[in-house]
Amino acid sequence: MNSILTINDVKKSFDGIDALNGASFDVEKGKITGLIGPNGAGKTTLFNTITGFISPESGSIKFEGEELIGKPPYEITRKGLARTFQITRSLDKMTVMDNLLLAPREQTGESVIWPIITPGKVEEEEIEVREMAMDILEFFNLDEHKDEYAGSLSGGQKKLLELARVLMIEPKMVLLDEAFAGVNPSLSNKLVDYIKHLRDDHEISFLLIEHDIPLIMEVCEDIIVMAKGEVIARGKPKEIKNNQKVLDAYLGVVHDE
Amino acid sequence: MILPSLVNYFIYIGIIIGIYGLFALGLNLEWGFTGILNFGHVAFMGIAAYTMAILNIAGLNLFISIIIGIALSIVAGVLIGAPTLKLRGDYLAIVTIAFSEIIRYFYINEGWLTGGAGGLSNFNQLLGFLPSQYKQIGFLIVTLALLGIVYVFLEKLINSPWGRVLKSIREDEEVSKALGKNIYKYKIQSLAIGSGIAGIAGILQAFNNYLVLPSSYKPLITFYAWIIVVLGGSANNKGSLVGAIIFVAFFESTRFLPLGDVRVGSLRMIIIGLLLILLMLFRPQGILGNKEELKLDI
Amino acid sequence: MLQLILNGLITGSIIALGAIGLSMIYDILGLVNFAHGDFMTFGGYLTFFISLTFLRPISFIPLTYDLLLSAILAIIGVGLFSILLDKIIWKKLRKKGAGTVTLLITAIGIALALRNGIVFIWGSGTISLGIPISQAIEIFGLKITFFEIISILVAITLMLLLDFLLKNTKIGKAMRALSDNQSLASITGINVDKIISYTWFLGGAYAATGGILYGLITSFRPDMGWILLLPIFAAVILGSIGNVYGAMVGGLIIGLAQETSLVFIGSRYKIAVSFLLLIIVLLVKPEGIFGGK
Numbered sequence A: 001m002n003s004i005l006t007i008n009d010v011k012k013s014f015d016g017i018d019a020l021n022g023a024s025f026d027v028e029k030g031k032i033t034g035l036i037g038p039n040g041a042g043k044t045t046l047f048n049t050i051t052g053f054i055s056p057e058s059g060s061i062k063f064e065g066e067e068l069i070g071k072p073p074y075e076i077t078r079k080g081l082a083r084t085f086q087i088t089r090s091l092d093k094m095t096v097m098d099n100l101l102l103a104p105r106e107q108t109g110e111s112v113i114w115p116i117i118t119p120g121k122v123e124e125e126e127i128e129v130r131e132m133a134m135d136i137l138e139f140f141n142l143d144e145h146k147d148e149y150a151g152s153l154s155g156g157q158k159k160l161l162e163l164a165r166v167l168m169i170e171p172k173m174v175l176l177d178e179a180f181a182g183v184n185p186s187l188s189n190k191l192v193d194y195i196k197h198l199r200d201d202h203e204i205s206f207l208l209i210e211h212d213i214p215l216i217m218e219v220c221e222d223i224i225v226m227a228k229g230e231v232i233a234r235g236k237p238k239e240i241k242n243n244q245k246v247l248d249a250y251l252g253v254v255h256d257e
Numbered sequence B: 001m002i003l004p005s006l007v008n009y010f011i012y013i014g015i016i017i018g019i020y021g022l023f024a025l026g027l028n029l030e031w032g033f034t035g036i037l038n039f040g041h042v043a044f045m046g047i048a049a050y051t052m053a054i055l056n057i058a059g060l061n062l063f064i065s066i067i068i069g070i071a072l073s074i075v076a077g078v079l080i081g082a083p084t085l086k087l088r089g090d091y092l093a094i095v096t097i098a099f100s101e102i103i104r105y106f107y108i109n110e111g112w113l114t115g116g117a118g119g120l121s122n123f124n125q126l127l128g129f130l131p132s133q134y135k136q137i138g139f140l141i142v143t144l145a146l147l148g149i150v151y152v153f154l155e156k157l158i159n160s161p162w163g164r165v166l167k168s169i170r171e172d173e174e175v176s177k178a179l180g181k182n183i184y185k186y187k188i189q190s191l192a193i194g195s196g197i198a199g200i201a202g203i204l205q206a207f208n209n210y211l212v213l214p215s216s217y218k219p220l221i222t223f224y225a226w227i228i229v230v231l232g233g234s235a236n237n238k239g240s241l242v243g244a245i246i247f248v249a250f251f252e253s254t255r256f257l258p259l260g261d262v263r264v265g266s267l268r269m270i271i272i273g274l275l276l277i278l279l280m281l282f283r284p285q286g287i288l289g290n291k292e293e294l295k296l297d298i
Numbered sequence C: 001m002l003q004l005i006l007n008g009l010i011t012g013s014i015i016a017l018g019a020i021g022l023s024m025i026y027d028i029l030g031l032v033n034f035a036h037g038d039f040m041t042f043g044g045y046l047t048f049f050i051s052l053t054f055l056r057p058i059s060f061i062p063l064t065y066d067l068l069l070s071a072i073l074a075i076i077g078v079g080l081f082s083i084l085l086d087k088i089i090w091k092k093l094r095k096k097g098a099g100t101v102t103l104l105i106t107a108i109g110i111a112l113a114l115r116n117g118i119v120f121i122w123g124s125g126t127i128s129l130g131i132p133i134s135q136a137i138e139i140f141g142l143k144i145t146f147f148e149i150i151s152i153l154v155a156i157t158l159m160l161l162l163d164f165l166l167k168n169t170k171i172g173k174a175m176r177a178l179s180d181n182q183s184l185a186s187i188t189g190i191n192v193d194k195i196i197s198y199t200w201f202l203g204g205a206y207a208a209t210g211g212i213l214y215g216l217i218t219s220f221r222p223d224m225g226w227i228l229l230l231p232i233f234a235a236v237i238l239g240s241i242g243n244v245y246g247a248m249v250g251g252l253i254i255g256l257a258q259e260t261s262l263v264f265i266g267s268r269y270k271i272a273v274s275f276l277l278l279i280i281v282l283l284v285k286p287e288g289i290f291g292g293k
């Protein structure tokens, strides 16, 4: 198996509570992998650890063979590993367009001197990036809103904006934390198709956290189940559906869902 | 003969507006666009002014002294920023104000270098070569020209991709990081540029007063810059200029109240204090600030 | 050296009185109260005002009692003034969900207005309460004045009182609960607004006490509290924000550091010492020596 992300025995606790208790798994390149588990299983914490927002007590996380632990978030993103947040984080006081323009990696104009010294080159790059942004916005039906402040979008639109922004990074792999929550069904079907298209034509790998089990069963080739900070099962959708351990884990907390 | 003196008075006011405008533009870059709570802004004004004065008095060419002075302000911005910009916002405010006070105590106490409480005055004039009747107007032109250059420079930067990153930092550092931006680097750059601009203002002020004095670098002067920026509207360079004009006009128009110096001074500050409170309560975005865009709180 | 340590304790106890209120308010309201030093000054001037305007003219009471009575009234006055400010300003900002900067700038506004209000009414110079300068007495070769002895005693008494209040009264316990967890406290039926008022009262009253004592030891000047503000911040942060015991200890440490620094670097940088300590603590251990809560 050709894995793009390898997670090995990662541990992290908050005030004595083990959020991650030796989680290990790997994600195959060019696949859409699902990460499910009951509330508080440690899924978001794992995303935060992978992307450098939290440093774990121990363990190893490798992206394309390179250790990520100890690296700051911005370096990890620049390697092509991008994420979204569970609680939507659009930059409300910036326009929709600016939200997208911010994302591409290695823009000349983002260093402090070039906008002054070579404004022409910076402008050319901006035009390119803008075109790319327009394409993505059109796909997400956000093009009409491009000059509005992101704060004026609806909750669902903000989810889309965040997804659109991550794609502007042109990542090799994307971690989506409940990207479909609050998005209407027809749009979420469209999103699924789009993600599949990105995977097929651009070889982007995905790791999705979702609570919508039917949806994840449909999209993902491979599913990882976490509970209490550990991986308790892994396999094809069909195998997961019939796994007793998984049922137990979900039933155990069914009352707080 | 009232006319020439009135003209001179307006020239003088124009110069003061220019100096405060520059000083506030520097802070606006740091605070308005980047979200850095710098409460020691005045220190960078003083560093440039003192450096210039000390070097020039020691015999160095005036122009070179000025350049070194401004450069040192920038370097100080980097040196102060490097260890502190990772701190929480309110801590940063306290650290920077403490820093500016330590620097001021240094000016007061190290008289061998800084002239102590009496300051330094034996440096050359900027426009010493001009006939005396043109000096004031010449200085106004220099000041406004610098203000214009800095303004255009800042507008260019703010509207560039670099400025876009700054705005994202001001709004949500985590998102900025997740999008691959090294926010620490940007904050240091912002503080360095802002400090350099404060340095330019400091040098102009020194020439305008023919004097550098420790008491010109009290925390109160930093507060003035904050008042100007907040009044005009954070994250708006035009706002900083409007704020500077209103602030100086207010200061000057109260100058002639028949209350005696101490009372006029204190009355002014009472009004400014109350104005700040009212502004925060009812119009935190300031005069020109955009409510949608302004994020006063970090 | 012993003399310096004694001086340090005296300055330290005054800083501690300021630090206690600042720390509680910082903790509960997230407010860096730049006006706190000016509350201290206000306490001193209010004492002066009450004594001269109301008590002296009718005075058949001896000066000492006159002073004591004025001081107590002034302390209560500043406490009530703090509550008033909370009702007309801070509460509104809280409701709007204002954050650090709005609060900070408002506090600076209050500080400027208050300090300059004092200057406007009483002038920018030193004022005198008309009491004779107390002679220093010598105990075991250490010089100490009457008011310095009083300062230490009052400070100790007030700290013990606060400890008692926090541990044994309903209000005190509620204050601690609020400081530990704001949202939880409001769920468990504590009247948050009421507790905040009490906190302001205590903070204001302690600050005023510190200001009066400081004025009696040195002199009453409009900027006396402002000058103490940064050392007080240093004490608060050193002692960990929200920890009143930390604030007390922090105050004493800052006082001692300032005074004993005379031996090493002379008097010229006395105040700068606490600024330096402040910076070092924030850089090395921003959560203070008593750690987070």
Ligand SMILES: Nc1ncnc2c1ncn2[C@@H]1O[C@H](COP(=O)(O)OP(=O)(O)OP(=O)(O)O)[C@@H](O)[C@H]1O
Pocket (backbone or CB within 6 Å): A014, A015, A017, A018, A019, A037, A038, A039, A040, A041, A042, A043, A044, A045, A046, A086
């Ligand atoms: N910053 C934090 N401080 C303290 N505890 C935390 C923190 N972040 C997460 N936790 C705890 O770690 C555990 C795992 O939380 P996490 O958010 O990773 O779960 P999750 O699987 O994403 O759940 P959900 O499906 O509800 O999003 C929980 O018990 C949570 O309370």
Ligand SMILES: [Mg+2]
Pocket (backbone or CB within 6 Å): A043, A044, A045, A086
């Ligand atoms: Mg989660």
